[in-house]
Amino acid sequence: MSKYILETKDLSYKYPDGTRALNNINLKIEKGKKISFVGVNGSGKSTVFLNFNGVLKPSKGTVIYKGNEVKYNHKSLLELRKNIGIVFQDPENQLFSADVYQEVSFGAMNLKLDDTEVRSRVDEALKNVEMQDYKDKAVHFLSYGQKKRVAIADILVMKPEIIVFDEPTSSLDPKHSKQIIQIFDELNEKGITVVLSTHDVELAYSWSDHVIVMKDGEIAREGTPYEIFSDDELINNCYLEKPLILEIFEELRKSGKINTTATIPRNKGELFKILMDSNLN
Ligand SMILES: Nc1ncnc2c1ncn2[C@@H]1O[C@H](COP(=O)(O)OP(=O)(O)O)[C@@H](O)[C@H]1O
Ligand SMILES: [Mg+2]
Structure with missing residues (x-):
């Protein structure tokens, strides 16, 4: 089997209002790796992520999961979303249940697991993000950072093969940022491919196996953290920081x-x- 779990071939995406957000993206994501996407706001990171699990359908080109081209029918999309979990940047767009337990159990229940398994997965996911004491709390009353952690638990509970985090540490305090990075490492040690986008160059540099730099809907360059961040011209052109x-x-x-x-x-x-x-x- 191919060492790449997720690929895109000539992926382009145009939003309904005509914005060309992605232009011929060719990517190969290696199974079990830690991958960071960097690039200024509007460079296309979130749009790539939404194409990864079929929330958006490419205007041109293909997404390939484990060697198979993604099909946009109900059954294939369900299967795809079970395996590729996305934690959105803004938890407000992801959370919709009344209380924390309900919210996190929703995904697990959709997988048609038995009650004991659902409960144990929800407990584990909430513990992972240190939200176990908020189980019965109304989602509505949580702070932004707490909502963000619940949104992460929402995905952990599904036990996907790839987890994609769109700016996971933005607006988290240092304690919870560190904790979340630790969770990513633990997931990765279990063989899960972890993909994230970030403006935190220190994080991208120290954490990733591989860094992908986006600019104007294209991949400006990809490589090891050192290859990327020692390239001063690239840093200048893409408005990154060393x-x-x-x-x-x-x-x-x-x-x-x-x-x-x-x-x-x-x-x-x-x-x-x-x-x-x-x-x-
Ligand atoms: N729903 C949308 N409708 C129209 N244009 C959008 C929408 N979402 C994003 N865009 C545009 O697509 C481009 C890429 O945006 P995005 O993927 O959000 O970048 P990033 O995540 O790197 O900040 C930007 O030009 C942005 O304005
Ligand atoms: Mg974004």
Whole structure:
């Protein structure tokens, strides 16, 4: 079987008002990887995601899930959405039940699981996002961040093979951002492919196996986090920012103060180690 779980071929999408949001997107997403989409607002990230699980139907081109071209009939779409879960950027667009338990159990019930399994999945999903104490609370009264975590539980409960998170950490406090990233890692360790979009270049740099940069409805470039964020021209052209960890490392390397063979740091811990090991005076 192909190592790619999700692919697009010449995918273009035009919104009903005529906006050409995507133009010939060719993507191959490797199973079990952690993938980040970056790019300014309006570059097409959300539109790609909505095409991934058939919420939107390509105007041209195809989406391929596990080697099979996606068909837009009821049965295939149900199957597709069971396997590709999307957590929307704005939880207000996703949550529609009265209370938290009802909301999260809805997806699991649609899978026709028995009651015990539904309950155990809902409990686990709510625990994962630290919302177990809010089970009986009205969704309406939750804070934005809490709604966001419930929207994530909504998808976790389905146990999909790929989870796509549209700007998952935007508007979350640092504690819950960290916690959610930890959940992503745990999911990924279980073999789930995790795709997200983010404006947080530090997150994209330190967390991802692979980074996809979008600009004006096209893929400007894709590669390893280092390949992407060490490319100053790309960063300028696509209005990205260089992650601070990498910027400090590159400056130190330029100044000759650190060993040129030092491994490129991916996080603060690795950068600190390089600083400790070097002779900075
Ligand atoms: N429902 C919509 N109707 C018309 N145009 C839209 C709609 N949603 C998004 N767009 C347009 O499509 C383009 C891509 O938007 P989007 O996929 O939301 O980008 P991103 O998620 O990277 O911010 C933008 O030009 C945006 O204005
Ligand atoms: Mg978006």
